[in-house]
Amino acid sequence: MTVSDNRPKSLGHDEPKTFIISGNHAAAYAAKMARVEVVAAYPITPSTGCIEKVSDFVDGGTMGANYIKVESEHSAAAALIGASATGARTFSSTSAHGLLYMAELVWWAALARLPTVMSIVNRELAPAWSIWAQTQDSMGLRDSGCLQYYCKNNQEVYDSVIMAYKISEHEHVYMPSLVCQDAFILSHTNAPVDMPAQKDLDDFLPAYEPKHFKLDPKDPVTHSSLAYPEHYRQKRMNIMESTHRAKQIIKDVCADYKKRFGKFHGDLLETYGIDKKTKHIIISHSSIAEEIEVSVDMLKNKGYDVGLIRVRVLRPFPDEELRELCKNIETIHFIERAPSYGFKGIIAIDTMAALFEGDARPKAFHHIEGLSGMDVTAEYAADLIEKDLETLK
Amino acid sequence: MPDAKDDFKVETWNSKPAKGSAGKTGLWRTFRPVINHEKCTRCEICVLFCPEPCIELDQEDKSHKKGKIIIDYDYCKGCGICANECPQHCIDMIKETEFLKDEEKEDK
Numbered sequence: 395m396t397v398s399d400n401r402p403k404s405l406g407h408d409e410p411k412t413f414i415i416s417g418n419h420a421a422a423y424a425a426k427m428a429r430v431e432v433v434a435a436y437p438i439t440p441s442t443g444c445i446e447k448v449s450d451f452v453d454g455g456t457m458g459a460n461y462i463k464v465e466s467e468h469s470a471a472a473a474l475i476g477a478s479a480t481g482a483r484t485f486s487s488t489s490a491h492g493l494l495y496m497a498e499l500v501w502w503a504a505l506a507r508l509p510t511v512m513s514i515v516n517r518e519l520a521p522a523w524s525i526w527a528q529t530q531d532s533m534g535l536r537d538s539g540c541l542q543y544y545c546k547n548n549q550e551v552y553d554s555v556i557m558a559y560k561i562s563e564h565e566h567v568y569m570p571s572l573v574c575q576d577a578f579i580l581s582h583t584n585a586p587v588d589m590p591a592q593k594d595l596d597d598f599l600p601a602y603e604p605k606h607f608k609l610d611p612k613d614p615v616t617h618s619s620l621a622y623p624e625h626y627r628q629k630r631m632n633i634m635e636s637t638h639r640a641k642q643i644i645k646d647v648c649a650d651y652k653k654r655f656g657k658f659h660g661d662l663l664e665t666y667g668i669d670k671k672t673k674h675i676i677i678s679h680s681s682i683a684e685e686i687e688v689s690v691d692m693l694k695n696k697g698y699d700v701g702l703i704r705v706r707v708l709r710p711f712p713d714e715e716l717r718e719l720c721k722n723i724e725t726i727h728f729i730e731r732a733p734s735y736g737f738k739g740i741i742a743i744d745t746m747a748a749l750f751e752g753d754a755r756p757k758a759f760h761h762i763e764g765l766s767g768m769d770v771t772a773e774y775a776a777d778l779i780e781k782d783l784e785t786l787k
Numbered sequence: 788m789p790d791a792k793d794d795f796k797v798e799t800w801n802s803k804p805a806k807g808s809a810g811k812t813g814l815w816r817t818f819r820p821v822i823n824h825e826k827c828t829r830c831e832i833c834v835l836f837c838p839e840p841c842i843e844l845d846q847e848d849k850s851h852k853k854g855k856i857i858i859d860y861d862y863c864k865g866c867g868i869c870a871n872e873c874p875q876h877c878i879d880m881i882k883e884t885e886f887l888k889d890e891e892k893e894d895k
Contacts, residue, residue, distance in 0.1 A: 507799050568797045606797040615801040620809065632798040639795070 401429045401601055402458030407592035417580030418443030420548040420587045421487060421513035421573065424555035426457040427595050428511075431482040434462040434473035438492035439525050440577040441515040445487050459485075467492040471499035478508040479617060481608040483559065483601070486510070489577065490517035490531045497535060503570045504539035505633070506618050507606055509562035510570045511555060516544075516680070516731075517577040518766040526767025527576035529680060529732040533708060533740045539633050541571040541640055542708040546684040548585040550659040551575050553651060556599060560647045565605045566639045576681040576731075578767060590655045598654055641710045660704065662712035666690055668701030668719065675720060675756075676702045676779060678729045679741055682764055686729060688772035693779060700779060705741050713748035720749055725786065726756040727779050729770065733762045757786070807862060812839075816865030818880040822856055826877035829853040833869035833878065842869060 404426050413423070421444045425433065433452070435445040451457035460477075464470045467488050474484040488496065493514060503510055518528035532542060543558060545551045551573065558571035575581055589595075609617060621629075645661045652658035664683075667690045668675065678686050683704035693700045703719060705712065720726060726749075730739040737743060738760050746758065759782040764770040802808065829851065834842045841859040848855035858869075870878040 507797055566793075566795055566797065568799075607799045607801050615803055618800045619802055621800060629798055629800065635795065636797055 402431050403456070404429050404458070404592055405456040407589065407595075410588065410590050410594075412586050412588050414584050414586050415548065416443055416582050416584050417545075417548045417551045417575045418487070418513075418515065418582070419447050420552040421555050421575070422447035422451065423587070423589060424552045425459075425485040425511075425513075426451050427589065427592060428483065428485075428556055428559050428599055429596070429601070430457075430459045430485040432462065432474065432477035432484045433459045433486065434464050434470040434477070434484075435486045435488065436464055436467045436470050436492065438467070438489045440517055440581045441487045441489040441492070441513065443581065444513050444515070448485070448487075467496040468499060471496035471503065474510045475499060475503050475506065475508055478503070478510045479506070479607075479609045481602065481604045483563075484510040485512070487513040487515070489515040490519055493531045493535070494519070500535055500540060500570065501538045502618075507568040507633075507636075508570060509559070509568050509602070511558045511562060512570070512572050513551070513555060514572045514574040515577050515581045516574050524766045525577060527579055527681075527731065528765055528767070529574065529576075529730075530740075532572050532574050533732045535572070536709050536740070539569050539637060540709065541567075541569055541637070541644075543571065543573045544680045544706060544708060545573065545575045545580065546659065546664075546681050546704060548575075548580055548583070548587050549657065551580060552587050552589065553655075553657045553659065556595065557644075557647050557651055559602070560599055561640060561643055563602050563604075564640075564643050567636050567643060568604070568606050569633070569636060569640065574680070576767070579681045588655075588657070594654065598651065637710045641712070644707060644710075660706045662705075662707045662710070662715055664704040664706055665719065666702040666704070667694060668703070670722070672699055672701040673722075673724045674698065674700040674727065674779070674783060675723050675725070676700060676727045676729060676775075677705060677741060677745055678702065679705045679708075680731065682729060682731060682770045682775075685770055685772050686775050689776035689779065692772060692776045696780070698780070698783060705745075708741070708744070711744050711748065713744075713751070716745055716748045717752040717754070720754050720756060721752065723754065723756045725759065725782065727759045727761070727782055729761045729763050729775055729778065731762070731764045811861050812864050813859075813861045816860075816863060816883055818865045818867060819860065819883055819886065820858055820863065820865065820867065820869050820878045821881050822858065823877040823879070824850070824855060826875050827856055828875055829856060830874060831856075832872050832874060836868050836872045838866065838868060839863065
């Protein structure tokens with residue numbers, strides 16, 4: 395018996411296929427094809443579709459994972475922590491209040507160095523009750539150590555979940571990943587998603603074999619018990635080092651994935667319509683950024699020298715990459731879905747901090763748009779940028 | 788991928804059982820269990836029940852044919868479970884302040 399025979403089964407992917415599916419289902423297919431061993435989840439709109447699909451796969455016998463039914467998101471995350479600590483590849487999906495309810499254990503998974511991967515469907519927080527898109531739920535966890543990916547379309551959701559396992563399980567990383575998509579705009583909208591053959595994916599993503607530690611009755615250890623203050627600095631700086639190193643690992647894994655399967659959505663960030671002379675840069679994220687690609691074309695047709703940077707990975711933050719791209723620009727325009735109350739947009743804060751370590755001091759324009767899933771159309775975004783640029787005249 | 792020679796390692800919070808890894812917990816004690824060795828039958832019930840575990844039978848001790856029960860006061864937190872379980876009722880829980888008085892007397 396070979397090693398792969400011991401892995402949970404994932405049937406029905408002998409050949410590369412294209413499915414027309416929602417973002418939720420894209421994440422579910424990715425979990426199945428990653429040969430996830432343990433799934434624990436509690437349904438919450440709009441992420442329910444993902445775990446419903448996983449549950450379908452497990453019930454139908456095409457996915458060999460253990461599906462643990464739990465009574466809350468808090469328990470779901472706790473189950474993943476336990477399973478991951480024994481060396482199992484784990485998966486869950488949640489949204490908004492579900493993610494906040496498991497927040498304590500998201501931090502635990504990160505600080506315990508457990509490489510679980512979760513599909514997060516970004517949803518506005520209550521009150522008032524809303525089920526539409528906004529990214530504060532996961533961005534509020536940006537200091538936890540979790541690697542965070544913000545996807546622009548369903549294909550990227552699928553590819554990012556697969557790549558997230560490879561990155562999180564790298565022996566220099568061992569941190570959880572949140573693969574985020576916008577509620578409804580991606581989670582409930584069907585679009586084509588290409589999937590490689592299972593055997594090719596297995597070559598890319600082998601079984602998870604933890605090298606840092608594993609709970610094993612044959613070699614008992616107490617994990618994450620009490621410790622004294624003198625131990626913390628070293629351990630926490632070890633997380634700092636791992637998450638910094640993750641930047642290069644993300645670039646390498648994305649390049650490898652592109653070479654094998656022809657899919658690339660940028661690594662830490664993605665650029666659109668940028669060259670060395672670009673004077674005005676728009677910075678955005680998630681599905682809004684894909685819409686703004688059209689705005690960039692519209693503005694270029696009107697003679698404006700604009701380009702777009704989509705921040706794909708919020709943590710680790712692409713600070714050097716942004717400094718390099720923004721070296722010679724005059725203005726920077728943030729269009730983002732997540733405010734940090736009392737200051738500015740979350741990506742704006744991080745970007746300005748990154749630029750401060752360089753020489754560029756572009757004039758910044760801040761736009762918090764698309765709250766609770768409000769459409770940010772290409773025309774609307776182009777209009778915002780045009781008005782910003784008119785103030786310079 | 789990062790340099791294979793690179794010796795960076797991810798560090799986790801793992802610990803293995805070791806004596807006194809949390810320091811000398813005997814300082815937490817309010818009541819001290821004191822064994823009446825003449826009444827003690829060496830049944831070892833106290834050894835079994837001690838949650839720390841800091842009670843042992845010292846078989847090398849020649850004062851009795853079965854040895855002698857020893858409490859490690861460096862780690863005994865004074866919970867009193869041994870005194871409660873002792874079938875001979877030969878363990879007394881005595882306030883630590885009583886011993887302080889003795890020590891003070893000695894100092895004088």
